[in-house]
Amino acid sequence: MLDVKKIRNDFPMIKELEKKKAIYFDSAATSFKPQCVIDRVNEYYTKETANIHRGDYDLSFSVSDEYEKARETVRKFINAESSAEIVFTNGASSSLNLVAYGYGQKFLKEGDIILSTEAEHASNILPWFKVAEVTGATIEYIPLNKDGSFDIENLKKVMSDKVKVITLAHVSNVLGYIMPIKEIAKIAHEYNAVVVCDGAQSIPHIKTDVRDLDIDFLCFSSHKVLGPSGVGVMYGKYELLDKMDPFMLGGGSNARFDICGNILLKNPPFKFEAGTPCVEGVLGFKAALEYLMDIGMENVEANDRMLHKYFMDEITKLDNVEVYNKQSETSIVTFNVKNIFAQDVACYLNSKGIYVRSGNHCAKILLNVIGVSETIRASLYLYNTKEEIDYLVEVLKGVTLQKCIEAAL
Amino acid sequence: MMIDNEFKRAIIMDHYSKPHNKGSIDESYKSVHMASDSCIDDITVGMKFDNDIVKDVRFDGVGCTICISSTSIMSELIKGKSIDEALKLIDEYYKMIDEKPYDEDALEEANAFNTLSKQANRIKCGTIGIKAMNILLREEKYGK
Ligand SMILES: Cc1ncc(COP(=O)(O)O)c(C=O)c1O
Numbered sequence: 001m002l003d004v005k006k007i008r009n010d011f012p013m014i015k016e017l018e019k020k021k022a023i024y025f026d027s028a029a030t031s032f033k034p035q036c037v038i039d040r041v042n043e044y045y046t047k048e049t050a051n052i053h054r055g056d057y058d059l060s061f062s063v064s065d066e067y068e069k070a071r072e073t074v075r076k077f078i079n080a081e082s083s084a085e086i087v088f089t090n091g092a093s094s095s096l097n098l099v100a101y102g103y104g105q106k107f108l109k110e111g112d113i114i115l116s117t118e119a120e121h122a123s124n125i126l127p128w129f130k131v132a133e134v135t136g137a138t139i140e141y142i143p144l145n146k147d148g149s150f151d152i153e154n155l156k157k158v159m160s161d162k163v164k165v166i167t168l169a170h171v172s173n174v175l176g177y178i179m180p181i182k183e184i185a186k187i188a189h190e191y192n193a194v195v196v197c198d199g200a201q202s203i204p205h206i207k208t209d210v211r212d213l214d215i216d217f218l219c220f221s222s223h224k225v226l227g228p229s230g231v232g233v234m235y236g237k238y239e240l241l242d243k244m245d246p247f248m249l250g251g252g253s254n255a256r257f258d259i260c261g262n263i264l265l266k267n268p269p270f271k272f273e274a275g276t277p278c279v280e281g282v283l284g285f286k287a288a289l290e291y292l293m294d295i296g297m298e299n300v301e302a303n304d305r306m307l308h309k310y311f312m313d314e315i316t317k318l319d320n321v322e323v324y325n326k327q328s329e330t331s332i333v334t335f336n337v338k339n340i341f342a343q344d345v346a347c348y349l350n351s352k353g354i355y356v357r358s359g360n361h362c363a364k365i366l367l368n369v370i371g372v373s374e375t376i377r378a379s380l381y382l383y384n385t386k387e388e389i390d391y392l393v394e395v396l397k398g399v400t401l402q403k404c405i406e407a408a409l
Numbered sequence: 410m411m412i413d414n415e416f417k418r419a420i421i422m423d424h425y426s427k428p429h430n431k432g433s434i435d436e437s438y439k440s441v442h443m444a445s446d447s448c449i450d451d452i453t454v455g456m457k458f459d460n461d462i463v464k465d466v467r468f469d470g471v472g473c474t475i476c477i478s479s480t481s482i483m484s485e486l487i488k489g490k491s492i493d494e495a496l497k498l499i500d501e502y503y504k505m506i507d508e509k510p511y512d513e514d515a516l517e518e519a520n521a522f523n524t525l526s527k528q529a530n531r532i533k534c535g536t537i538g539i540k541a542m543n544i545l546l547r548e549e550k551y552g553k
Contacts, residue, residue: 341471341472341473341474342449342473343449343450343473343534344473344474344475347473347528347530347531350530358449359449360449373449373451373471374449374471401422401425401474402418402422404474405418405421405422405425405474405475406414406418408421408474408475408525408528408531408534409414409417409418409521409524409525
């Protein structure tokens with residue numbers, strides 16, 4: 001069991017919202033940061049500012065050392081084999097684009113198939129549209145069930161030797177379903193396809209072991225896992241990183257180059273990290289992952305699942321609410337109040353101090369599957385409580401169109 | 410025009426539940442599609458002109474209460490007016506949204522949005538349809 005009271009105390013934003021009696025249910029968009037992360041970033045600015053991998057002086061040396069230790073912390077967090085498989089980027093979108101560009105555009109060719117689903121975030125599908133355009137490969141979608149959930153049998157039906165890449169979110173940002181990534185990877189590997197896993201929504205909530213799951217690439221953002229914005233990770237198996245291209249060239253990524261244009265790139269992960277990275281962000285990210293590991297990801301996961309189940313049980317009791325992802329297991333509840341437009345409800349909730357997100361959540365093609373374009377998403381994290389859920393459910397019970405309009409006046 | 414919240418709510422409810430001038434827009438209309446990423450309203454507005462008269466206004470699509478009702482009310486206001494009169498009305502509407510002095514009498518039911526400026530996150534909803542009308546009117550008057 002988590003000591004939620006203690007945890008809430010670690011988050012200045014929670015205390016800030018408590019003053020306003022407001023509740024945050026949008027952690028799927030971004031998470032709050034614990035004090036230790038904020039302190040870590042601040043410390044870099046106040047006591048440790050220096051560039052990395054360059055100076056001959058103590059300060060630069062020790063910051064470089066911390067930066068590399070952060071890589072090791074990420075390795076440990078996802079149980080990668082080597083920290084050389086951890087590439088720091090600007091975020092999940094950056095990482096996903098890097099895989100599509102550096103691997104997809106380099107190795108795919110006409111006739112190849114990229115498999116994905118209709119529930120993907122724009123950041124995990126648009127880069128592959130580009131790969132298809134440039135290489136002549138085609139994108140096909142693994143059919144989803146009526147409620148948007150995934151069935152491994154549907155993958156088996158569309159799998160073939162032509163499939164070179166399967167790219168999907170481990171946890172969908174709209175419906176919160178957990179994909180059976182391990183089984184998917186097993187099938188993919190039987191056909192020599194690589195699996196690109198968008199971990200933006202899974203890394204914060206479920207303990208992820210890239211070796212056990214046998215994922216080829218895993219992409220995620222720091223800001224959704226209690227860390228600073230502007231930092232993300234592209235994990236890749238070393239032999240894949242070794243043969244793929246970087247997205248950017250420049251300082252820090254080359255070992256040497258000459259006037260004739262010959263470039264000798266460094267080995268992974270450094271060949272992908274041209275230019276000065278978000279150093280303070282990476283150091284803060286390390287603090288965030290350490291914070292979670294101190295609590296224990298098993299405990300975070302169990303708590304998120306418990307809260308989610310409680311949320312589902314309570315909200316599905318309401319007659320005036322339609323829930324779209326009843327089969328989901330963690331963190332995200334997607335719903336509408338019957339006969340009221342999602343945005344009107346979200347604005348009403350805002351007037352009651354409840355922060356949720358309405359919209360199509362950057363997964364625009366999911367509309368084809370669940371049949372509604374606009375939904376309200378409430379997403380949870382370790383600092384949320386049952387009392388907050390009770391309050392949301394209470395407010396939803398009484399929502400009417402009149403009240404929604406009034407909230408806008 | 411003195412208008413209390415109850416009255417404003419009634420106007421908005423009315424135009425939301427039974428929007429005026431809403432329905433499919435055929436080829437004989439000049440139309441513009443408005444959708445934005447930050448807001449989920451997604452509507453198309455169409456107009457027909459007879460010399461410099463706005464002969465008809467229609468709109469279609471999905472949107473929240475504020476988007477649908479504001480588009481409905483303004484479509485009703487500018488229909489049958491000259492292009493210049495219509496542009497003037499739209500100008501007054503924007504003044505209201507920008508909290509500047511404006512001609513209350515001219516805006517009639519659109520006064521229901523006279524406090525929308527206080528809800529920064531809803532201003533887009535209350536102006537998306539009006540923006541479309543503005544584009545169509547200006548294109549007609551000045552050419553593309
Ligand atoms: C499933 C999924 N993939 C990718 C992203 C993109 O993450 P970022 O905006 O941090 O690059 C998000 C963020 O909303 C997401 O939910």
